[in-house]
Amino acid sequence: MLFEAKTAEAIASFTLSDHQQVFLRDVDVFLDYLVKNPVPVSKNKNQPPVKWAEPLNRLLSSPDVLTLKRPLTASYARIMGLLLLGRSSGLASLRPDSRGNTILHVHDSIYQQWQVMTDIERYFTLLEAWINRGYATNVGERISAIDNRFLSGFMMMFGGNDLWLGRAARDPGMWWRRAGPFNLTILKMAGLAEFQLGGSHREIHDLKLTPWGWVFLNACRKGFIDSMESGEYEDSDEQINLLSAITAIRSDVNSTLELPKPVPSTSYVLSVALGNKCKRTLQVSAEQLLEDLAEAILDAFGFGNDHLYHFQYLTPFGADRTVDHPAVNSRESCVTKTRLHQLHPFPGMKITFVFDYGVNWEFEIVVMHGSEDSTSDIQVIERKGKAPEPY
Template identity: 35%
Template sequence: MAFDTAMILIKFSPESLKIVQEQTFSDVQPCSLLQDFNRFLNRVMAQPVPLSKGKRQPIQKWAALLNDELTEPDSPTLKRPLTIHYPSVLGLYLLVRTAGFGRIITAGTRKFQLVINDTMMAQWQQLSATEQYFSLLDAWLTRGHAGIIGEDLGSRDDRILGCAGVNFLRQGLFTEDPIRPLGLEVLPSQLGAYNVSLLRLFGLVKLQWQDSRQLKHLQFTPLGVVLFNRFHKSIDLEGLAIPRGCEDELYEVDGMQKVVQPWREDIRQLLHPPKIDAFKSYIINVLLFAYKCRRTLIVPAEATLDQLANAILSAFSFSNHQLFYFFCEDCYGHSYHIEHPLLQQPDVDHTDDICLKDLPLVPGDHLTFIYDLDIEWAFTLQIVDGVDEKPDGIILTEAKGEAPREY
C-alpha cells in the first residue's frame, strides 16, 4: 500500500530566533549542564572510572559519589540503588562518550575503565560556554545512541529524537503545555530516564521526579520548544507524525556548527573529531585473559583484517576453519562489526576489504576478535603503539603463556 508522506519542516520565526539569540549560556545557564559535565570530566581526569562488566556503565559506588556532587542530585528511593537509578549521571556519561571525551580501555579479565581523551580536552578548554553547550547538544542529538551506555529504547532509532518515546513529548509539535499523565508514566522507559534528565540539564524542560523512575511534572521551556521544533524531523503519514530523528543537515560534517553560527555571533567553532596520527605499522598485544596468555604482533597498517585474523590464529596455534569477526568502537563509542566475507551480512564491512589503516586507531584503543561463532573465542587486541617502520608482513615478536587447545 502506498502512503502519501510529507516532511514536517520547522523554521525559525523572528520571535523564536530572538529566544536563542538572547539566551545566556554559562556554567549554570540555561541550567547546570556545563558545571555538572565538568565535574564528571574532572573525576575522569583524576582517576580512571571503573565500569561494570555487562553494560559497561560506571559502577554504582562511583555513580553515587558523582551524584552527590551534582547541582541537583538524583534521589533514589531504593535501599540499594543501581547506576540506572542515577539518570543524571548516566546522561552525563552518554555525553562524555558521544562527545569523544571518554575512551574505554581493558584492565584485566573483562575489566573495563573509562579514561580521558586528552586531545578532546585540549579542544574543550578553547571553547566558550556557548560553543561548549552546542557541542554537547550536537553529540547528544546526532550520536546519542542508547546502546553506547548499555541501554535499550526498543526503537529502530535509539537516539532521543528518533525513538518512539519522543511522541509522548509532543502533539505534532513541541509546546510549552505540561506533558499529560500518560506521557509522564511512560517517558522514563520509552525515552530513557537518562534522556529525561538531559532535557533538564540542557535547560530544555522543567521537571519534577516523583521518585527515581517516575515523573511528576514535565514542561518544555521556551528554549526547549524552539530548539526541538527546529532540529526534529518527522514524516507525516496520513496525519500521523512518525519520528525520523534530526534534520539531515545536522548529520553533515560540522552540521551543527553550520546551522547555529548564523544565530549567534559568539559561535566560531565547535568540537570536531580529533586528528588521528597515521603510522606505517602498529604494535598489538593479543590476549586471552582467561588463559593468561599473550602474543605481541607488529602489523603493517596496510594489512587487511583477514591477514590479521590469520596471524592471530597462527600465533595461538589455532586452525583457520571457522568464521570470525572483529568488534570495534569509534572515538564516539559507536560499535560496529567487520565480518568474515562468508557471513554475507548486508551493510557490514568485510575483513578482506578493510585494512588496519582504515580504522581510526590510537595507542590505548582495543578491538575484540571473535573466532568460531559457536564457541566464541574472544581475543582482546590492545593497540600498544604506532611505529614509522613497515615490516614486510605481520611479525610475532613475543609469546607469553601457554595457549589453550582449540578443541
C-alpha cells in the same frame, strides 16, 4: 538547509535561562572533579566505580537521592548524563595505563578549548555532541532503537504520537526505562523537556518537551529524516551539520571544540586473548586486510580457518561497528575490503573477533600502541598460555 525561517528566528533570539546556566555549572563541576580525580573504569562498561560517583553527586546542584541499598554508578542519572556529554564532546576520554587499566580522564587539549568558550558556545557545543555522537554504549548502556543515540534512535521511533506533537508522553515510564534516565536527564538539564520524578527517582510523570525543546529538536529531527530520505544516512558521528548551521545564524557562536584527528601509525601491536590464560601479541601493518588478520589470529592459536567470523568494535564515541566475512555480508565493510587503519586504531581500543557462530569463540583484541616500524607479514612477537582445542 537545516533550519527553516521560524526555527532560525528562535535560535537567533535564544538566551540561556537560569536553569540552563545551572546545567553548565554542573558540567564544570563534573569536569573539575574529573581533572582532580581521574579514575579506572570497568572493563565491560567503561563506567567509573560508585565510590567515585557518590562524592561527585553531592557536589551537583540537584543531587540524585537514592534509597537503593547498593546503588551502582548507573543509578545516578545526572552523573551518567554528564558522563555521556563529556564522552560525546571529547572532553572526557579514555586512555590505557601501564597496568592494563582503562582510565577516564579529562582530555587536556580539548579542555583548554572549553575554558575559553562562552556559555552560549558551550551550550550549543554540548547539544551538538549529544545529538550527533551521544551513543549510549559509550557509557556502558544500551537503548533499543534504530541506533544507540537518543534523538536519531529512540525518540525517532517513539516520539511521533505525543512529544513531536507538543503533547505529554502517554507512557513516560517507558521512556525512563528504555531510553535511559541519563538521556531524559540531559533533556531536562538542557531545558529541552520537563518532567517530574517520584518513587525515589524511579517513577516519572508529565514528560513533555518545552517550547524551546520542541522547536530545536524538531529541526534536528528533520535533519536526520532528510539524510535518510536522500540515502545519505550512515549512522555517522557527524550526521547533521548542526554547529555550522548555528554559527551561520548567531554571531556570538564562534568557538567550538575541535576534536584531535587520530595519528596514523605504520603498524600496530595487538594483544589477542582467548580466555584469561591464553594470549598472543601480534605486530600488524596498518595496511593489512582484516581477512589476513583473521587468518593470522586463527593460526597463532592453532585454529583452522573453516568457519564464518566477524570483527566487532566501538568507535571512540561508542558507535557499534561490525566488519563481516564476505559470505555474511559483502558490502564495503567486509573483511576482504577493510584494512586495519580504516578502524582508526588508538591505544586501548578493544576489538572482538568472533569465530565459528556455532560455538562463538571470542578473541579479545586490545590495541597496545602504534609503531613506525614497518612489517610486510603479521608477526607473532609473544605467546602466553596453551590454546584450547577448537573442537
